Amino acid sequence: GQQLNQSPQSMFIQEGEDVSMNCTSSSIFNTWLWYKQDPGEGPVLLIALYKAGELTSNGRLTAQFGITRKDSFLNISASIPSDVGIYFCAGLGSNYKLTFGKGTLLTVNP
Amino acid sequence: DVKVTQSSRYLVKRTGEKVFLECVQDMDHENMFWYRQDPGLGLRLIYFSYDVKMKEKGDIPEGYSVSREKKERFSLILESASTNQTSMYLCASSLYRAASEQYFGPGTRLTVT
Numbered sequence: 001g002q003q004l005n006q007s008p009q010s011m012f013i014q015e016g017e018d019v020s021m022n023c024t025s026s027s028i029f030n031t032w033l034w035y036k037q038d039p040g041e042g043p044v045l046l047i048a049l050y051k052a053g054e055l056t057s058n059g060r061l062t063a064q065f066g067i068t069r070k071d072s073f074l075n076i077s078a079s080i081p082s083d084v085g086i087y088f089c090a091g092l093g094s095n096y097k098l099t100f101g102k103g104t105l106l107t108v109n110p
Numbered sequence: 111d112v113k114v115t116q117s118s119r120y121l122v123k124r125t126g127e128k129v130f131l132e133c134v135q136d137m138d139h140e141n142m143f144w145y146r147q148d149p150g151l152g153l154r155l156i157y158f159s160y161d162v163k164m165k166e167k168g169d170i171p172e173g174y175s176v177s178r179e180k181k182e183r184f185s186l187i188l189e190s191a192s193t194n195q196t197s198m199y200l201c202a203s204s205l206y207r208a209a210s211e212q213y214f215g216p217g218t219r220l221t222v223t
Contacts, residue, residue, distance in 0.1 A: 031210040042114075042200050042214035043153075088153070092210035097168075102152040 006089055006101030014109050019076040021087060021104045029091030032065050032072040033098070037086045046087075047074070079108050113137070114215035116201055122221045129188040131218050133201030141204045142184035143212060144168075144176060146197040153200065159184055191222045 006023045013019060023032070031050055035043035047058050049065035049072060056063055062075045072089055089101040117132035133142065143158040145168075155168030157176040165176050173195060177185045184203075188195055198219050202212040 033210060033212075035214075040217070040219070042202075042217045045211055045213065048211055090210075090212075097155065098210065098212060100153040102150070 004089060004091060004099050004101040006104055008104055009102070010105040010107070012107045012109065013079055015079060015081060017079055019079055019083075019106060020073065021089075022071060022073045023089035023091070023101045024071040025091060025099075026070070027091075027093060028069040029093055029099075030069075031092040032063070033090040033092070034061075034063050034072070034074050035088040035090065037088065037103070039085070043088055076106075079106075081108050081110050084108050114201055114203055114213055116199075116215040116218050118218050119216060120219050120221075122223065123188075123191050124223055125192060127188075127191050127222075129191050129220065129222075131186040131188075131199055131201075131220070133184045133186070133203075133215055134182055135184075135203040135213070136182065137203070137205075137213075138181065139203035139213075140181070140206045141212075142178065143202040143204075144174075144184065144186045145200045145202065146170070146195075147200055147217075148197050156186065191220075193222050196220060196222045 004023050004025050033048050034046045037043040047063040052069045054065040060077045064073045086103040088103045090098045114135045123129050144156040145153045147153050154170050159165045159178045175187045198217050200217045201215040204212045
């Protein structure tokens with residue numbers, strides 16, 4: 001089946017730093033989604049991307065749908081302690097099923 | 111705002127018990143999904159449903175069944191719980207089949223002893 005490689009697996013940064021994470025796939029996706037999950041909670045949708053090359057922002061978050069449709073990037077600027085959590089990418093393929101990355105664990109040191 | 115609720119946040123059951131996990135969404139979404147989440151394995155799809163009384167197997171359906179009698183409610187059933195079903199269970203819904211945005215509930219942490 002389709003697989004997503006999400007990297008890095010974890011990040012430990014200082015408050016105020018910028019963060020980048022990405023997902024790559026061997027398959028083409030029609031939509032890319034980015035979720036954040038706080039400990040003990042369900043994932044919350046952050047950004048949805050629908051077209052190759054699309055760049056979308058949500059506050060301090062910016063995500064891009066790669067031109068090849070096989071990758072996506074999420075950037076967080078000026079990180080704050082409440083950014084702590086697990087960030088997941090997900091891709092929607094032609095079978096209408098979401099494929100999830102394994103997540104990036106972000107720790108922010110105040 | 112889309113709201114997906116799950117009947118329990120934490121559940122402890124004994125091996126062999128029948129377990130029901132309930133999920134309700136309030137936005138008239140057609141699609142509903144059940145996932146389990148385990149460390150190192152990520153989110154794995156158990157079952158999903160595109161319509162009332164309709165169900166399709168996901169990637170790991172063994173040991174589970176589902177029921178969708180009403181559009182807003184999707185139940186996950188563990189017929190005979192086993193310790194390897196200890197996990198975080200997440201329900202999600204989306205508007206229609208081709209819609210990609212899935213909205214998740216808060217999750218149920220199930221422990222089978």
